[in-house]
Amino acid sequence: xxxxxxxxxxxxxxxxxxxxxxxxxxxxxxxxxxxxxxxxxxxxxxxxxxxxxxxxxxxxxxxxxxxxxxxxxxxxxxxxxxxxxxxxxxxxxxxxxxxxxxxxxxxxxxxxxxxxxxxxxxxxxxxxxxxxxxxxxxxxxxxxxxxxxxxxxxxxxxxxxxxxxxxxxxxxxxxxxxxxxxxx
Amino acid sequence: xxxxxxxxxxxxxxxxxxxxxxxxxxxxxxxxxxxxxxxxxxxxxxxxxxxxxxxxxxxxxxxxxxxxxxxxxxxxxxxxxxxxxxxxxxxxxxxxxxxxxxxxxxxxxxxxxxxxxxxxxxxxxxxxxxxxxxxxxxxxxxxxxxxxxxxxxxxxxxxxxxxxxxxxxxxxxxxxxxxxxxxx
DNA sequence: GTCTATAAAGCGATAGAC
DNA sequence: GTCTATCGCTTTATAGAC
Numbered sequence: 475x476x477x478x479x480x481x482x483x484x485x486x487x488x489x490x491x492x493x494x495x496x497x498x499x500x501x502x503x504x505x506x507x508x509x510x511x512x513x514x515x516x517x518x519x520x521x522x523x524x525x526x527x528x529x530x531x532x533x534x535x536x537x538x539x540x541x542x543x544x545x546x547x548x549x550x551x552x553x554x555x556x557x558x559x560x561x562x563x564x565x566x567x568x569x570x571x572x573x574x575x576x577x578x579x580x581x582x583x584x585x586x587x588x589x590x591x592x593x594x595x596x597x598x599x600x601x602x603x604x605x606x607x608x609x610x611x612x613x614x615x616x617x618x619x620x621x622x623x624x625x626x627x628x629x630x631x632x633x634x635x636x637x638x639x640x641x642x643x644x645x646x647x648x649x650x651x652x653x654x655x656x657x658x
Numbered sequence: 659x660x661x662x663x664x665x666x667x668x669x670x671x672x673x674x675x676x677x678x679x680x681x682x683x684x685x686x687x688x689x690x691x692x693x694x695x696x697x698x699x700x701x702x703x704x705x706x707x708x709x710x711x712x713x714x715x716x717x718x719x720x721x722x723x724x725x726x727x728x729x730x731x732x733x734x735x736x737x738x739x740x741x742x743x744x745x746x747x748x749x750x751x752x753x754x755x756x757x758x759x760x761x762x763x764x765x766x767x768x769x770x771x772x773x774x775x776x777x778x779x780x781x782x783x784x785x786x787x788x789x790x791x792x793x794x795x796x797x798x799x800x801x802x803x804x805x806x807x808x809x810x811x812x813x814x815x816x817x818x819x820x821x822x823x824x825x826x827x828x829x830x831x832x833x834x835x836x837x838x839x840x841x842x
Numbered sequence: 843g844t845c846t847a848t849a850a851a852g853c854g855a856t857a858g859a860c
Numbered sequence: 861g862t863c864t865a866t867c868g869c870t871t872t873a874t875a876g877a878c
Contacts, residue, residue, distance in 0.1 A: 479844085480844090496768075499680075500768070500769045502871065504870080504871085512843095513844060513845050514846090515843080518873070518874080520843095580768065582820075582823035583819060583822060584684070585679060585680045587822060594823050597823070599824065602820075621832070624820070624832065625833065627816070628813055628829075629809065629812055629813055630816065631815070632812030632813055632814065632816030633816070635766050636811065638767055639763075639771070639778050641771075645808060645812075648805070663861060686853065688852080688853085698855080698863085699862055700861060700862050702855070703862080708855065848876105849875095851870105854867105854869090855867085856868105858866105859862105860864105
């Protein structure tokens with residue numbers, strides 16, 4: 475009988491979806507084995523530290539994705555406005571236009587914050603800093619750039635809350651387009 | 659030995675703090691009895707429907723508070739700008755300047771959304787509608803008023819996420835003041 | 843690397859005495 | 861209205877065969 479041998483890196487995105495769907499406390503081993511298709515034995519082979527290590531790996535994976543697709547373009551695109559445009563495109567794509575929720579935001583609001591404080595804090599801090607730097611390169615003064623960056627990143631998180639509350643992604647896309655305009 | 663007899667209405671705010679601190683799944687009966695100082699027997703006497711009924715009572719309690727202190731001033735203050743100012747004051751007070759998280763937002767992002775969809779959806783819908791109406795009374799056209807209301811309510815939710823992620827309430831108060839200015 | 847079996851603890855909820 | 865004792869189930873995590 476043929477069988478597929480998994481790697482740790484294959485499991486992380488699947489774990490991310492389980493944590494996103496149920497939260498940290500709600501992501502039971504039963505749901506994790508269902509979502510990954512692996513038995514407990516395999517899961518604990520990859521993550522001997524249990525759920526904490528799984529969630530940590532997921533947060534690291536998300537951090538890397540944002541670094542590559544959002545923070546780096548913001549910091550390094552020679553045309554600052556193009557980097558900002560890339561950010562909005564990447565965000566719309568990543569959150570599936572508002573259907574998918576931000577796991578870092580979920581962890582920030584929940585009791586998991588303290589446990590994962592370092593990664594959660596750094597994610598937003600890096601995002602705001604990268605956007606502020608791009609806005610400054612685009613010609614704004616430092617204080618305005620920082621305020622706008624804080625507002626835009628917060629607005630994206632807030633729009634995800636509203637979209638999920640209303641079960642309607644339109645509010646997320648409308649918010650994204652309004653902020654695209656404000657930052658242009 | 660003297661002992662205090664509790665009423666259902668005394669317990670609801672304490673339950674709110676437990677749900678806020680641990681989320682719905684994380685709010686175990688053990689934490690609930692610790693947070694309320696009541697045994698399981700008393701808790702189930704007040705809420706025979708268990709945790710679902712407790713959370714529902716908490717959401718209703720929050721809804722009533724916002725209706726009284728936020729939505730009504732927005733809709734009925736003869737000076738629209740004064741109603742909007744009252745909203746920002748009430749919000750800063752309610753969320754303890756960003757130290758306290760929005761339970762409705764937590765439920766919206768988590769797996770609890772579907773279970774409490776009606777209350778969660780209505781909370782934000784009513785808030786946005788009341789603010790948009792006040793902005794329109796203040797002289798904005800309908801489309802602008804709605805867009806601004808959506809942005810402001812989303813910004814408040816997003817700022818709570820950022821404040822808790824950074825463990826720093828300043829970002830919440832800064833956001834509130836910027837939006838107070840934008841809506842003035 | 844994968845699985846099943848199992849342990850020990852915690853879970854939500856109920857029953858019944860007071 | 862409050863409590864303790866208890867039920868049955870699920871939880872995380874481990875052990876050990878393959």
